[in-house]
Amino acid sequence: MSPAGAEARPVPVPAWERAAGRLWHAALAGGFLVAWLTADEDTYRMHVFAGWWVVGAVLARLALAVVATPRGPLALVRPGRPAAMLAFAALVLVAVGAAGWSGVVADGHPAVEDLHEGLSNLALAAIGLHVGLVMWLVRGRWLRPRPSQRAPQPLRLLLLGGGLAAALLAAGPARAGDPARDALLAGLAKAARAEDPAFTAFSPERGEKLYRARTGANAELAACATCHGDDPTRPGRHAKTGREIRPAALSATPSRFTDPDKVTERFDRDCPAVLGRACSARDRGDYLTFLMSK
Ligand code: HEC
Missing domain, CATH: 1.10.760.10 (Cytochrome c-like domain)
Structure with missing residues (x-):
């Protein structure tokens, strides 16, 4: 935790980083949406293309974080952001990356299809949580600077996310009896x-x-x-x-x-x-x- 006050001081950031951040976000969201909508076998080629796009976007995000200004808009952990927001954004990145990668594997190994489907549902759930949380925060409850208020523990939120993931994955095989x-x-x-x-x-x-x-x-x-x-x-x-x-x-x-x-x-x-x-x-x-x- 950085001392209160230090968080408010703006970090000088090149303009391209903000633009890249927005572009990247649109690219990931758009790629996932296309992959989701084309999951049918009649649109299989587009689905595979969108899947690779999503995997590329997740890797690009990690690469951007490496070259970007520390604590700037492309840093993976940004001081001043509520821990919950970071935790759910990380969950989305991991879940979407896992969904995309399992799809790439399933392309050659049909046995992985069920896992891919489960991970994709999980990714959609993570995106829903992420969007819901951001909308809630934007209503002003937490984004208003209140240095006295501690953000919720990231660990607890990650456990919550992990529990949800486990429940969703368990729901698959549970039906398969x-x-x-x-x-x-x-x-x-x-x-x-x-x-x-x-x-x-x-x-x-x-x-x-x-x-x-x-x-x-x-x-x-x-x-x-x-x-x-x-x-x-x-x-x-x-x-x-x-x-x-x-x-x-x-x-x-x-x-x-x-x-x-x-x-x-x-x-x-x-x-x-x-x-x-x-x-x-x-x-x-x-x-x-x-x-x-x-
Ligand atoms: C164009 C290719 C194609 C043809 C032709 C085809 N299927 Fe399928 N079928 C699939 C695919 C793809 C799946 C889903 C993949 C999987 O279940 O492994 C599937 C799955 C199924 C399933 C679900 C299996 C499960 O485990 O839930 C049934 C039932 C089925 N097909 C019945 C039929 C019947 C009946 C016919 C003939 C009248 C037929 N299929 C012809 C492609 C085909």
Whole structure:
């Protein structure tokens, strides 16, 4: 802690540093926004570009801090700023950097995708906290110089941030248990009975037929197997983006079919694209039963 009064004295800073600080902030925020909005596979190239941009911006920030005036606007720790603000800005930098870097790794290693998704959600949460805190501070509660008031302990705030991060990360695997998959199948069975009272059970044989069916509806995406592979226990390859897809079979990818929203979203997207029609509840249950038997 520097003595009171010293903080108020302005440090002479070249104008470029202030400009660089603003530009950098816009570059990071813009890059993250673009990456967030393009996370879909149809905009994959843009997503990868934005991801590298974000990683570059985080590294650039560290480089700028090294060359800039000590205690100036580009210093990582700026005297006079509330500790909470510094702590959350640091959390954003670390979380966004980790999200970006895990994305770069996931590009070549699909197994890292879940981690990348978790870290990206965490980064978004950190950004929300950072923005909320800054807005609160700007209302004038803490930015008014009150030398008598001690800023909250950075350690406590970091612990708070870390606890939040751990909770978010734990929420991922917590959803990824067998109960979720069982509940999904039970829900589909109920829907299949509602569709057809004669329905008795899902069939892995019908599921395999669906997996390999070539209806001719889409020349480029001829069958589910076109992307998911003839052998579902082996990694597939996306017919459009060329990216590897984790094996569709449960035995090879134990986290399969544990996120009902993801499963529904994929059926709603992949069935019309490949078969030219929606998949019924029976189709869905058959398909899952086939891949769970593999
Ligand atoms: C254009 C390529 C492509 C085709 C064709 C395709 N899929 Fe997919 N599918 C994907 C991708 C990419 C994912 C998400 C990555 C992952 O789950 O590893 C996915 C995931 C899924 C999932 C979710 C798996 C899970 O673990 O939650 C289901 C269900 C699914 N696809 C069903 C189908 C069905 C049914 C067909 C055929 C009618 C089909 N897919 C055809 C690309 C494709």
